[in-house]
Amino acid sequence: MENRDSGKFYNEVRGALDEVRYLMTMDAVVYQGPHDVAIEEVDEPEIEHENDVIIDITTTCICGSDLHMYEGRTAADPGIVFGHENMGTVTEVGDAVTTLEEGDRIVLPFNVACGFCRNCENGYTGFCTNVNPGFAGGAYGYVAMGPYKGGQAEKLRVPFADFNALKLPEGDAHEDSFALLADIFPTGWHGTRLANLQPGESIAIYGAGPVGLMAAYSAKIQGASEIYVVDRVESRLEMAEDHCDAHAINFEEGDPVEQIVDAHGDEVDKGVDAVGYQAIDPETDPGDDAYDPARENPAVVLNQLIETVRPTGQLGIPGLYVPSDPGAPDEMAAQGRLGIDFGKLFEKGLKLGTGQCNVKEYNRELRDMIIEGRADPSWVVSHRVGLERAPEMYEKFDEREEGVTKVLLEP
Numbered sequence: 001m002e003n004r005d006s007g008k009f010y011n012e013v014r015g016a017l018d019e020v021r022y023l024m025t026m027d028a029v030v031y032q033g034p035h036d037v038a039i040e041e042v043d044e045p046e047i048e049h050e051n052d053v054i055i056d057i058t059t060t061c062i063c064g065s066d067l068h069m070y071e072g073r074t075a076a077d078p079g080i081v082f083g084h085e086n087m088g089t090v091t092e093v094g095d096a097v098t099t100l101e102e103g104d105r106i107v108l109p110f111n112v113a114c115g116f117c118r119n120c121e122n123g124y125t126g127f128c129t130n131v132n133p134g135f136a137g138g139a140y141g142y143v144a145m146g147p148y149k150g151g152q153a154e155k156l157r158v159p160f161a162d163f164n165a166l167k168l169p170e171g172d173a174h175e176d177s178f179a180l181l182a183d184i185f186p187t188g189w190h191g192t193r194l195a196n197l198q199p200g201e202s203i204a205i206y207g208a209g210p211v212g213l214m215a216a217y218s219a220k221i222q223g224a225s226e227i228y229v230v231d232r233v234e235s236r237l238e239m240a241e242d243h244c245d246a247h248a249i250n251f252e253e254g255d256p257v258e259q260i261v262d263a264h265g266d267e268v269d270k271g272v273d274a275v276g277y278q279a280i281d282p283e284t285d286p287g288d289d290a291y292d293p294a295r296e297n298p299a300v301v302l303n304q305l306i307e308t309v310r311p312t313g314q315l316g317i318p319g320l321y322v323p324s325d326p327g328a329p330d331e332m333a334a335q336g337r338l339g340i341d342f343g344k345l346f347e348k349g350l351k352l353g354t355g356q357c358n359v360k361e362y363n364r365e366l367r368d369m370i371i372e373g374r375a376d377p378s379w380v381v382s383h384r385v386g387l388e389r390a391p392e393m394y395e396k397f398d399e400r401e402e403g404v405t406k407v408l409l410e411p
C-alpha cells in the first residue's frame with residue numbers, strides 16, 4: 001500500500017517535472033532550407049551523460065563552413081541548430097565531471113572528441129572514432145558530424161566535458177579573441193602546420209575569409225619571410241595587409257599564380273588552401289553575381305597551389321572538401337571527385353596535408369599567447385550582435401559583403 005502510494009506520488013512528480021521541462025525552451029538559430037535560417041524556440045539541453053556539462057553561451061560565431069549548409073550545398077536537413085564555435089559559462093555539471101565546476105568560463109573546440117579512442121590518444125581529435133559512428137570526427141551543429149546540437153542558442157550541452165573544455169581566465173577579457181579559439185584561429189594555424197611552414201619561408205594563402213586571414217596571421221607569428229594572400233574582396237585583402245603584413249593578390253585582376261611569381265621572383269616555399277570546394281575560377285566572368293555557382297571549379301585552388309609552390313614544397317589544405325555535393329557544377333564533383341593536376345604535383349615532388357583541424361592540438365598554446373599579449377586575433381571580428389540578428393547576418397556574410405568578415409553572436 002505504502003509502496004503503491006509512493007509510486008503514484010513519484011509518477012505525479014515526474015509528470016509535473018516533464019511539464020516544467022516542456023516549458024524550458026530557449027532561442028536557437030535553426031536551418032529552414034537553402035538561404036533560410038530563423039530564430040526558433042527549441043528545448044533546452046539537459047545532462048544526458050554524467051560526463052556532460054551545460055553552458056550558458058556567451059559568444060558563438062557564424063563560420064564560413066556554416067555557409068555550405070546555409071547555401072544548401074550539403075545533405076543538411078531543415079531543423080538543425082547551427083553553431084560549432086562556442087564559448088560560455090558552465091551552469092550544470094554531470095556527476096562524473098572532475099575538472100569543471102559551475103561558473104567556469106570555457107571555450108569548446110568545434111570538434112567533439114572522446115579522448116580515449118586511438119585517434120584522440122594520438123592527438124587527432126578531429127578524427128575521433130567514438131563520437132560519430134561510421135565517420136571519423138564529430139562537431140556541434142553540423143551535418144553528418146553526429147547528434148550534437150549547435151551553440152547558436154542560449155545554452156549548449158558539452159559531451160566528454162573534461163576532455164573537450166578549455167578553461168579561460170575569469171571575467172570577460174579577450175572575449176572576441178577567445179571565441180576564435182573554437183575554430184578559425186587554430187584552423188588557420190593548422191593550415192600553416194599542414195604546410196610545415198618554417199621561419200624565413202615564403203607562403204601563399206588562397207582565400208582571405210576568416211580562416212585564410214588567420215592562416216596569414218599565424219604565418220606572420222611563425223616568422224614567414226613573405227606572405228601572399230589571394231581573394232577578391234578588397235576589405236578582406238586590406239585586413240591581410242594591415243594585420244598580417246601580407247601582399248594582397250586580387251584574382252579578379254589577373255592570374256594569381258602569375259601575380260605571386262612575378263612579385264616574389266619565383267615560386268613560393270609553401271601554400272595554404274583556405275577556400276575549399278566552392279572555389280571561384282578566375283577565368284570565368286563575374287557578371288552580376290561574383291559567387292554564382294556557375295563560376296565554381298572545385299579543383300581550381302588546388303591546381304593554382306600546385307603551380308604557385310616550388311618543387312619539393314608543401315601544401316596545407318584545411319579548406320573544406322566533401323565526398324558529396326548536391327550543388328556541384330558537374331557529376332564528378334557531385335561525388336567529390338576533382339580534376340587535380342596530379343602529374344604536375346608528382347613531377348614537383350610536392351607534399352600535402354589535408355583535413356579538419358584538431359583544435360586541441362593548438363588551442364591551449366594559442367590561448368596563452370592571447371593572455372600574454374603575443375597574439376590578438378580579434379581584429380578579424382567585424383560584428384558582434386544579438387542572436388536575433390543571425391538571419392540577417394547569415395545573408396550578409398553569405399554575400400561576402402564588404403566589411404563583413406567574422407560575425408559573433410551574443411545570445
Ligand SMILES: [Zn+2]
Pocket residue numbers: 063064065066084085110183184
Ligand atoms: Zn567554424
Ligand SMILES: [Zn+2]
Pocket residue numbers: 113114115116117118119120121127128129130131
Ligand atoms: Zn576519440
